[in-house]
Amino acid sequence: MLRSQCFLRGMSSGVVSGRIREKLTEKFEPLHLEVINESGNHNVPKGSETHFKVVVVSEVFNTQPLVQRHRAVNDCLQQEFHSGLHALSIVAKTPTQWSSNPSVDKSPPCLGGSQL
Numbered sequence: 001m002l003r004s005q006c007f008l009r010g011m012s013s014g015v016v017s018g019r020i021r022e023k024l025t026e027k028f029e030p031l032h033l034e035v036i037n038e039s040g041n042h043n044v045p046k047g048s049e050t051h052f053k054v055v056v057v058s059e060v061f062n063t064q065p066l067v068q069r070h071r072a073v074n075d076c077l078q079q080e081f082h083s084g085l086h087a088l089s090i091v092a093k094t095p096t097q098w099s100s101n102p103s104v105d106k107s108p109p110c111l112g113g114s115q116l
Contacts, residue, residue, distance in 0.1 A: 016049035032057035
């Protein structure tokens with residue numbers, strides 16, 4: 001299997017970003033992986049690693065419906081949720097889906113939690 005480069009956006013050198021990348025790489029052997037720290041878009045202290053978006057493209061997903069893919073990613077990162085990860089946006093695609101549409105929607109702006 002040929003793997004593409006892993007991409008990190010946001011605070012890519014952070015400890016949490018690194019753990020997320022390592023765990024997703026080990027579990028899913030992704031053809032494409034992006035770990036995007038979106039914490040700076042939220043009302044958290046500067047330098048936080050609490051809000052992430054991950055883009056995972058893996059052959060493992062070929063036989064899984066979308067809900068099962070999301071559950072698998074969440075299960076893989078349970079320790080991070082117990083250690084301060086607050087929010088995770090997941091884009092989980094098969095290689096075929098990614099090759100036909102390699103785009104990721106921009107996350108909506110934060111509403112501050114209490115402005116719903």
